[in-house]
Amino acid sequence: MNANELRQRARHLRDLASSIEALPVMSLEGYAADDTWRGPRPMLCRSMLGRNQQQLHAAADDLRSHAHLFEQRAAGLDAIAVASVGLVG
């Protein structure tokens, strides 16, 4: 895989992370507060939603980490290529 392909994947993963963080589910708790519903079940729902939102944030962070790694590898490949050119030159 060349540097351009790695950077393309990195952009895709960053876009995907942004899409996940922009999902309506990430702001759903704003419509599910105590002024909407109160009780054990709403509390359970909010708790579950909160865990899922944390997991989604973590997933987005993980995607960005992968993107960063891809970008690093791309940079490494670029450096190798430059070095190769220098050696050749």
Next chain:
Amino acid sequence: MDIGYDPQRVRALSHRTTDAINGLHSIHSDDPAAAAALRTVRLTRRNLEDHWMPTLLRIVGSDAMVSWTALDRTVGWWTAMSPLTDDVLLGYVTWANQLLPDPLQLETLGLDAPGLDAPGLDKLDLDVLARELALRVRRDPDFADRLLGLAPTAPIIGQLTGRADFPSTFLADVVTTMMWPRVPQTTVDLAEYAASLSIAMAGLLHDPTACLDLLLDPAVLYGIASWEALDADIVREFTLAGLYDAVAADPGRLGDGYEVIANLTTITNGPHNNELTPGLAVGVAGSMAGYLPTLAPALNFEANTRSVVIVDDVEIDLGTYDELVGLFGAVLRYDSAQTALGPAVSEYATQTVTDLGADVGSLTGVEHVADFADLLVDATRAKQTSLMAEAATEEGQRRQLAGALGFGLSAVATVVGGPAVTPVVRSVVRSVVSAAVELGTELVANVEPETMTDGMFGPTTYNLITMAAVAVVVNDPNVRRELGMGSINPRQLEEMARRLDDIAEESGLDDRVTKVRKFEQWIATEVPVLDAHLNTIKTMPGMDALKEGA
């Protein structure tokens, strides 16, 4: 813990939940590095579908929400059903069944609905649910089977069939499943169950063939015959569709129709002694227009000999004469059934006389009309019917089969010389059956209590036959020519037509008899050749018995 809900906000939350699920569905990636993130996305979506939304539904349907009065009509979470798994969707059906409010049942039945602001479900929600179920039933037989399996315990399924386009095969399965004697389960409200089953039956009215197929099922027929909680109007239309419309559309199914009648004979003379539900009774009565031409000649009056009708070379045993008396006795218990049978009998009499034309006094045919009239006379004398007649007398009114015959007589001029009989018969039957429900009281004459119903039907049929014969002469110049009645002048024809119309429009039984008598006297004086013709008809077999009231 404090519990509370804001209806408007909960509704808004349902919209946002729908958006959230749709948004999670939109996330895609082919990159292997995104696999873990996609699993999290799916997990979140399933949590919303499997836990969040059902919890919302439960809350909305809980007692805490009963005070809701201002639900808007916007689309709720039901719009998000298409992405749901079959398991979740079937789970909603079960929950929705528990939440179904009474006003919604009324509305579903087309009755006066106080409003759709009942807690938990509104019309729009149910429409969306029904459409999604219908879609999956059409494309997935396994899903159809699973939904069908819920029908005995979830009456909402029957109601939902009235809100979307379910295939006839599925509706027939719902009817069969729910009608089976071992259901409904004891935990189900029987009235709600019957209403639901009635709606499923109504969904089949556009498919008379399916109705007839179901009537052929002894368990279904017994259920319809015995379960009075079923909607009488729907049962009536269902029976007419199966017994009449299906056979009219495909005469090859006449034998199947007779099989149904034979089974009804067994039911009324056996497990459900002399009783039928009113809707079925009216449906059977109205359907007789399609059977009398073959049923009447098949009647056998000998006690130990069975009446057998032959259709397409197949013999169908209708039972003994006494058993047929039992069947029609059960039918004639209801005044609306009498009203529906009236035009069928009169049309048969009219058509028989019309078909015989100039030969009415010499060929067989009229005696078959007389035979069937005799059967009805005997049926109205059946013990159960007499008991009911006595009860009616106590109420100050008497239902009269004879009175209903006026409807058929009014069709004489239309039938005679008409290019096609069947459409006329159909329209007459349909209109009269409907009128029996909506305007039935107009057909109920107040008579003296000592005047027995069974004493009037014979003479009325007798008059019907003779007046039909006169109508044939008036309306058909070919018959006049064959009978040598060319001397009847236009003025006489006009006067006879006027008197026939007058008789047809007369709803009072006694007044009609008087008008017929005066007309016959007029004929004897003014048109002797026609009088001679009528005298010939009156000597046909069975006519004397009819005149005397059998």
